[in-house]
Amino acid sequence: MVRPKVELLDIDLVNQIISEGIAILENPGIRVHNQEALEILANAGAKVDFQAQVAWIPEKITRQALKTVPHEFTLFDLNGNPAVHYFGDKIHFDPGSGGLTIIDSQTERPRIPLTNDLIKFVKLVETLPQIDAQSTAFVCSDVTPEIGDLYRLYLALIYMNKPIITGAFRKDTWWTMKEMLSAIAGGDKALALKPTAVFDVCPSPPLLWSDTTCQNLIDCARFSIPAQLISMPLAGATAPVTLAGAVVQHTAESLSGVVIHQLVKEGAPIVWGGSPAIFDMREGSTPMGAVETWMISSACVQIGKALGLPTHAYMGMSDTKIIDAQCGLESMGSNFIAALSGANMISGCGMLDLESCLSFEKLVIDAEMIGMAKRFVKGIEVRDNPIALSLMQKSGHKGEFLTLPHTRKWYREEQYLPSELIDRASYEGWKSRGEKSTFERARDRVEKLISSYQPTKITKELRQELRAITLRAGQSFGMQSLPPLPQGE
Amino acid sequence: MENELFQKMAQSVLDGDSDAASALAKEAVDAGIDPLEAITKGFVTGVNQVGESFASGQAFLPELVMAGEAMKAAVATLEPEMQKRGVHRTMLGKVVLATVEGDIHEIGKSLVGTMLSASGFQVYDLGVDVPAARIIAKVKEVDANIVGLSALLTTTMVKQKEVIDELDKLGLRKKVKVMVGGAPVTRDWVQKIEADGYSEDAIGAVAVAKQILGL
Numbered sequence: 001m002v003r004p005k006v007e008l009l010d011i012d013l014v015n016q017i018i019s020e021g022i023a024i025l026e027n028p029g030i031r032v033h034n035q036e037a038l039e040i041l042a043n044a045g046a047k048v049d050f051q052a053q054v055a056w057i058p059e060k061i062t063r064q065a066l067k068t069v070p071h072e073f074t075l076f077d078l079n080g081n082p083a084v085h086y087f088g089d090k091i092h093f094d095p096g097s098g099g100l101t102i103i104d105s106q107t108e109r110p111r112i113p114l115t116n117d118l119i120k121f122v123k124l125v126e127t128l129p130q131i132d133a134q135s136t137a138f139v140c141s142d143v144t145p146e147i148g149d150l151y152r153l154y155l156a157l158i159y160m161n162k163p164i165i166t167g168a169f170r171k172d173t174w175w176t177m178k179e180m181l182s183a184i185a186g187g188d189k190a191l192a193l194k195p196t197a198v199f200d201v202c203p204s205p206p207l208l209w210s211d212t213t214c215q216n217l218i219d220c221a222r223f224s225i226p227a228q229l230i231s232m233p234l235a236g237a238t239a240p241v242t243l244a245g246a247v248v249q250h251t252a253e254s255l256s257g258v259v260i261h262q263l264v265k266e267g268a269p270i271v272w273g274g275s276p277a278i279f280d281m282r283e284g285s286t287p288m289g290a291v292e293t294w295m296i297s298s299a300c301v302q303i304g305k306a307l308g309l310p311t312h313a314y315m316g317m318s319d320t321k322i323i324d325a326q327c328g329l330e331s332m333g334s335n336f337i338a339a340l341s342g343a344n345m346i347s348g349c350g351m352l353d354l355e356s357c358l359s360f361e362k363l364v365i366d367a368e369m370i371g372m373a374k375r376f377v378k379g380i381e382v383r384d385n386p387i388a389l390s391l392m393q394k395s396g397h398k399g400e401f402l403t404l405p406h407t408r409k410w411y412r413e414e415q416y417l418p419s420e421l422i423d424r425a426s427y428e429g430w431k432s433r434g435e436k437s438t439f440e441r442a443r444d445r446v447e448k449l450i451s452s453y454q455p456t457k458i459t460k461e462l463r464q465e466l467r468a469i470t471l472r473a474g475q476s477f478g479m480q481s482l483p484p485l486p487q488g489e
Numbered sequence: 490m491e492n493e494l495f496q497k498m499a500q501s502v503l504d505g506d507s508d509a510a511s512a513l514a515k516e517a518v519d520a521g522i523d524p525l526e527a528i529t530k531g532f533v534t535g536v537n538q539v540g541e542s543f544a545s546g547q548a549f550l551p552e553l554v555m556a557g558e559a560m561k562a563a564v565a566t567l568e569p570e571m572q573k574r575g576v577h578r579t580m581l582g583k584v585v586l587a588t589v590e591g592d593i594h595e596i597g598k599s600l601v602g603t604m605l606s607a608s609g610f611q612v613y614d615l616g617v618d619v620p621a622a623r624i625i626a627k628v629k630e631v632d633a634n635i636v637g638l639s640a641l642l643t644t645t646m647v648k649q650k651e652v653i654d655e656l657d658k659l660g661l662r663k664k665v666k667v668m669v670g671g672a673p674v675t676r677d678w679v680q681k682i683e684a685d686g687y688s689e690d691a692i693g694a695v696a697v698a699k700q701i702l703g704l
Contacts, residue, residue, distance in 0.1 A: 399596070400599075402550060402551060402554045402596065402599075402600070403554050403555065403558055405505070405555070407551045408505055408551040408555050411549070411551050412549075417549065419546070420546065425689070426672060426689055426690075428674075428689050429690065432689060
């Protein structure tokens with residue numbers, strides 16, 4: 001059976017990109033603004049200039065890291081069940097993260113998000129079967145910015161069961177976040193055995209590991225908590241303008257991450273991910289809806305697969321400011337390319353406005369796209385042999401397939417059944433249901449799903465412990481109390 | 490014991506399993522269970538449940554149609570016993586269904602038939618490409634309460650009017666209600682040809698049929 005697939009690079013090009021990436025780590029080398037990482041690299045035999053904070057990594061070290069890096073790992077939900085398998089061409093989806101604003105459902109314009117918005121978002125993700133993992137989608141403005149990262153993880157952990165893609169903004173808050181995850185798992189060892197979270201770690205283009213993100217990378221490796229490399233070359237601005245050139249830079253940056261990570265702990269899980277984009281030459285922006293952005297992302301995933309690593313892509317987003325036709329066309333194109341590229345984790349649903357804004361309504365619309373994309377990559381399967389000959393001979397010229405057990409047996413597997421968000425009614429039917437636009441139907445669906453949300457099994461004691469951890473962190477930054485959670489929760 | 494059997498009957502309809510429904514109907518007859526009770530307490534419960542699942546988006550047309558088929562199989566098995574006992578299932582009404590002359594579209598009309606019969610109407614489905622004269626003959630023969638006319642083309646839609654005019658001419662129009670359906674049919678068209686009701690889909694047709702009969 002054919003699994004529909006997109007590959008933009010031929011084998012020679014893949015090899016050339018990888019060898020140029022490896023060569024870049026030798027010269028000009030990688031900038032590492034983290035003392036511990038520089039020492040680790042020096043000890044392994046890399047040439048290091050501690051003053052200039054540059055490391056030149058010989059090919060031998062890079063090749064060795066690629067030998068010890070795991071090819072797959074599993075994320076578990078909070079009930080301890082396997083939920084996401086980073087492996088091969090398996091695809092999973094989680095919402096975009098790091099948003100600064102949320103689209104207000106009534107005004108349809110962005111506003112600053114608060115605690116209740118994130119709670120609603122987390123609940124919504126739980127209710128959408130198409131979405132496989134949570135993400136710490138946006139930062140709540142009602143807590144001090146220093147705990148913005150850990151506070152969103154705290155809220156998510158109270159309301160979620162699915163695994164989560166997250167990330168830390170500081171060195172110290174990573175430890176607080178780890179403490180929360182560990183509290184739920186029942187200790188560091190249990191967490192390493194059944195990881196429930198992935199931490200995004202982002203090198204800065206070109207070829208730089210900042211102190212914070214490099215420390216997060218090291219700490220993840222040490223505790224065997226999966227790290228996800230998010231290299232983000234901006235083709236034409238902070239990376240070569242050619243698409244292949246941007247992929248080379250992504251490869252070099254990602255390889256340097258794999259090297260540091262595996263030198264800390266061989267065999268620790270790490271993901272070949274990214275959020276590359278082209279640089280828009282008119283607006284000076286970073287369009288995630290650009291076709292070339294999808295092409296770079298797809299090629300980066302292909303390189304990761306060639307190296308045998310689990311993969312990730314930041315796709316399925318739009319650059320529009322409201323939920324409109326451009327929003328649909330960009331998200332659909334990008335989601336399909338991501339799915340066809342076989343990225344193990346595809347982050348981006350629910351997100352718009354140049355990776356800065358999230359929307360409940362876009363999330364439920366995107367969920368339908370994801371349902372369609374997942375269906376598409378399953379391909380056309382042969383269910384019976386002969387395929388239809390016996391069936392057609394039996395049913396003859398009667399068009400009564402709807403009454404056949406064969407139809408009932410297969411239709412749910414053959415067809416992706418969208419929710420009522422996707423309008424397939426007759427004109428009169430659509431009219432009788434209130435002549436609603438996609439956005440209006442999405443808004444209805446959000447409310448319907450939120451009211452169907454079921455609380456998780458998290459105990460009262462654990463909730464209190466997580467709140468105490470979060471409060472302690474808040475107090476260390478001068479925040480004496482946390483925003484209250486909704487009544488009874 | 491009986492309750493357990495009724496539950497199994499409902500389940501056979503939920504499963505859309507005509508063979509099982511038929512076998513359970515036979516079991517009921519052998520056990521001396523009132524065939525009308527078997528229908529109302531057993532099979533109809535299943536039909537209602539499928540209808541609810543459909544309305545809430547859990548079930549889809551295949552489940553609905555096959556539930557109707559299972560129901561039909563069960564009733565057919567119970568029929569001789571009902572005759573023997575001299576009892577009749579109280580039907581909601583008699584419906585003559587047809588796709589009009591010149592039009593061979595079947596699915597919508599058949600779905601309506603399945604839904605109506607599963608809901609307790611006696612349905613006489615004449616098939617497709619049926620001339621007005623045949624439809625009217627059947628209406629007279631069975632003393633129908635409703636005639637349902639399907640048309641999927643704007644060119645054949647006019648035949649719906651032809652049947653209505655013919656019924657009028659024969660003085661039958663007051664006795665029999667007319668439901669029309671099909672993709673080109675709109676509220677305006679329904680008013681123009683003075684039909685009694687129309688529905689967007691097969692599920693809605695049941696409600697419309699009940700409404701125009703004042704049920």
